Amino acid sequence: MSEEKSLNFIEEIVEADLAAGKYPSITTRFPPEPNGYLHIGHAKSICLNFGLAKKYGGKTNLRFDDTNPVTEDTEYVESIKNDVKWLGFEWAAELYASDYFEQLYAFAMQLVEKGLAYVDDSTSEEIAAQKGTPTQSGTRNKYADRTVAENVQLFADMKSGKYADGEKVLRVKIDMASPNMLLRDPIIYRIKHAHHHRTGDKWCVYPMYDFAHGQSDSIEKITHSICTLEFVPHRPLYDWCIDQLGTFPSKQYEFARLNMTYTVMSKRKLLQLVNENMVNGWDDPRMSTISGMRRRGYPAASIREFCDRIGIAKRDNLIDVGLLEFCVREELNKIALRRMVVFDPLKVVITNYDKVEEILTSENNPEDEHGGVREIPFSKELYIERDDFMEVPAKKYFRLAPGQMVRLKSAYIIKCDDVVKDADGNITEVHCSYIPESRSGADTSGINVKGTLHWVSAQHAINAEIRLYDRLFNVEDVANAEGDFKSYINPNSLQIVHNAFAEPQLAKDEHQQPFQFLRKGYFVLDRDTNTNQLVFNRTVTLKDAWAKEVKKS
RNA sequence: UGCCUGAUAGUAUAAUGGUAGUACGACUGUUUUUGGUGCAGUUUGUCUUGGUUCGAAUCCAGGUCGGGCAACCA
Numbered sequence: 198m199s200e201e202k203s204l205n206f207i208e209e210i211v212e213a214d215l216a217a218g219k220y221p222s223i224t225t226r227f228p229p230e231p232n233g234y235l236h237i238g239h240a241k242s243i244c245l246n247f248g249l250a251k252k253y254g255g256k257t258n259l260r261f262d263d264t265n266p267v268t269e270d271t272e273y274v275e276s277i278k279n280d281v282k283w284l285g286f287e288w289a290a291e292l293y294a295s296d297y298f299e300q301l302y303a304f305a306m307q308l309v310e311k312g313l314a315y316v317d318d319s320t321s322e323e324i325a326a327q328k329g330t331p332t333q334s335g336t337r338n339k340y341a342d343r344t345v346a347e348n349v350q351l352f353a354d355m356k357s358g359k360y361a362d363g364e365k366v367l368r369v370k371i372d373m374a375s376p377n378m379l380l381r382d383p384i385i386y387r388i389k390h391a392h393h394h395r396t397g398d399k400w401c402v403y404p405m406y407d408f409a410h411g412q413s414d415s416i417e418k419i420t421h422s423i424c425t426l427e428f429v430p431h432r433p434l435y436d437w438c439i440d441q442l443g444t445f446p447s448k449q450y451e452f453a454r455l456n457m458t459y460t461v462m463s464k465r466k467l468l469q470l471v472n473e474n475m476v477n478g479w480d481d482p483r484m485s486t487i488s489g490m491r492r493r494g495y496p497a498a499s500i501r502e503f504c505d506r507i508g509i510a511k512r513d514n515l516i517d518v519g520l521l522e523f524c525v526r527e528e529l530n531k532i533a534l535r536r537m538v539v540f541d542p543l544k545v546v547i548t549n550y551d552k553v554e555e556i557l558t559s560e561n562n563p564e565d566e567h568g569g570v571r572e573i574p575f576s577k578e579l580y581i582e583r584d585d586f587m588e589v590p591a592k593k594y595f596r597l598a599p600g601q602m603v604r605l606k607s608a609y610i611i612k613c614d615d616v617v618k619d620a621d622g623n624i625t626e627v628h629c630s631y632i633p634e635s636r637s638g639a640d641t642s643g644i645n646v647k648g649t650l651h652w653v654s655a656q657h658a659i660n661a662e663i664r665l666y667d668r669l670f671n672v673e674d675v676a677n678a679e680g681d682f683k684s685y686i687n688p689n690s691l692q693i694v695h696n697a698f699a700e701p702q703l704a705k706d707e708h709q710q711p712f713q714f715l716r717k718g719y720f721v722l723d724r725d726t727n728t729n730q731l732v733f734n735r736t737v738t739l740k741d742a743w744a745k746e747v748k749k750s
Numbered sequence: 751u752g753c754c755u756g757a758u759a760g761u762a763u764a765a766u767g768g769u770a771g772u773a774c775g776a777c778u779g780u781u782u783u784u785g786g787u788g789c790a791g792u793u794u795g796u797c798u799u800g801g802u803u804c805g806a807a808u809c810c811a812g813g814u815c816g817g818g819c820a821a822c823c824a
Contacts, residue, residue: 387822
């Protein structure tokens with residue numbers, strides 16, 4: 198009965214390798230550079246790498262690719278660890294490319310000794326010029342002719358700090374005429390007299406990605422080194438280094454990175470948004486970062502589900518952010534506690550209500566039969582949402598209007614009898630009468646109404662601040678839109694409701710959990726909450742068929 | 751005018767020479783004390799031209815279009 202879910206192309210490779218007995222078990226790695234916060238694109242890679250190991254009984258390392266000391270920081274290391282954990286994954290080992298600096302240096306020296314690497318004194322401009330162009334071969338300079346002994350000495354001197362930044366580099370000797378630019382004697386070591394967040398000032402030479410990454414994979418005996426498509430042309434170099442050094446034959450496979458509508462996914466751009474205060478930090482709820490989504494209230498499970506649904510392939514893609522939101526709603530619908538909050542209040546007076554108050558109950562979650570109920574006070578004066586009343590109702594509007602009846606959720610059916618206005622003609626309150634025998638759970642009125650509204654008792658309501666988020670950008674394909682991406686920022690991506698009225702239960706609730714504010718959306722408490730003010734973030738709206746109807750006409 | 755890589759509904763993704771399927775979206779109906787949820791249904795697709803074959807999304811050849819590659823970044 199269990200329908201076989203078809204495999205993606207990487208799973209097929211893994212299964213074939215395992216079936217052929219190529220490896221006893223697989224090892225993958227997630228290798229971020231600690232130079233920024235993780236985003237939803239990284240989540241795709243995390244789910245892939247950790248998911249593969251989990252599915253096939255292997256293991257996954259968390260390896261920081263910290264080979265460029267000037268961009269990296271421990272703040273990023275900590276955030277990355279935190280995000281991976283929060284997503285629900287456990288790494289077999291926490292490792293750093295910088296742990297291998299000694300070994301990597303020795304590997305490079307081996308290449309020097311084999312006559313496969315040489316020290317070049319050219320400037321970066323000269324090296325670039327000598328590289329040629331995609332259609333034109335490069336040329337080798339005189340430094341390529343240095344003897345092995347000379348290169349050994351010079352490389353050792355580079356390491357010992359004899360030279361300044363940029364004075365010399367170590368290059369690997371491959372083919373200056375290769376149609377693959379990356380094979381034209383690529384640089385594998387450069388001099389940087391910079392403080393490294395882990396090795397301090399111990400080193401002044403640092404390996405380049407192409408050398409460090411493959412060899413780090415080899416050291417860890419990574420069987421399947423999975424990266425994104427832009428590294429495809431690097432693969433021959435990856436293989437070349439492993440071949441020449443005879444290290445563990447890790448294999449690189451590439452998949453298409455995630456692109457999503459209405460957002461940006463590059464660390465450079467995200468950093469720019471943070472630095473230029475277009476958002477409030479890396480974990481701003483509008484950001485595509487894992488930390489932003491967490492603060493916004495996206496459950497980890499829904500991010501995993503999303504990554505699972507989008508699949509793994511090699512085709513460039515632009516995924517509708519609506520799919521992520523669908524996954525978030527799907528998860529939250531199952532677990533969110535229902536509460537009532539009125540954002541834009543309109544006073545309703547129940548003219549025929551004689552009691553002081555009464556306590557009603559309402560289910561915490563209709564999707565969860567064991568979810569229980571909470572108590573809600575009802576009284577003569579209530580607040581409803583201002584747009585749940587129309588003096589002159591539109592077609593198919595089945596909320597409150599003069600002479601029209603609605604159900605107040607978990608309470609009574611009311612009928613609008615009168616509208617009170619101020620001197621300027623603004624509606625200040627609505628007078629209604631209630632049907633005493635229509636109380637929820639004990640309704641003997643026999644009346645059926647089409648609309649059900651959320652409400653709060655005016656005297657019992659508590660105040661809350663609600664932050665409503667919308668997409669950060671107002672074009673679908675931000676990365677490919679013309680001009681500066683920042684010119685497409687949605688000026689209304691954050692709207693704040695300062696004085697929302699919430700049912701009193703919300704003051705007592707456990708605040709780690711997600712809520713659904715009835716008919717408004719899913720919300721989660723923000724860390725800006727303090728002793729005299731609750732602050733909520735809107736995670737995502739509910740689907741709104743009426744809004745769509747209104748938009749159509 | 752080089753090399754690499756890709757192309758299946760609006761968006762993703764599957765079918766690995768044998769009935770083009772799934773999800774999201776859209777639309778319809780239904781249920782509902784959330785215009786939410788659930789349920790049922792409808793809709794739209796193999797880039798192109800030729801070839802191989804009983805049979806092609808799949809194999810072959812040409813074309814078209816997209817993406818990547820000339821950092822002492824990763």
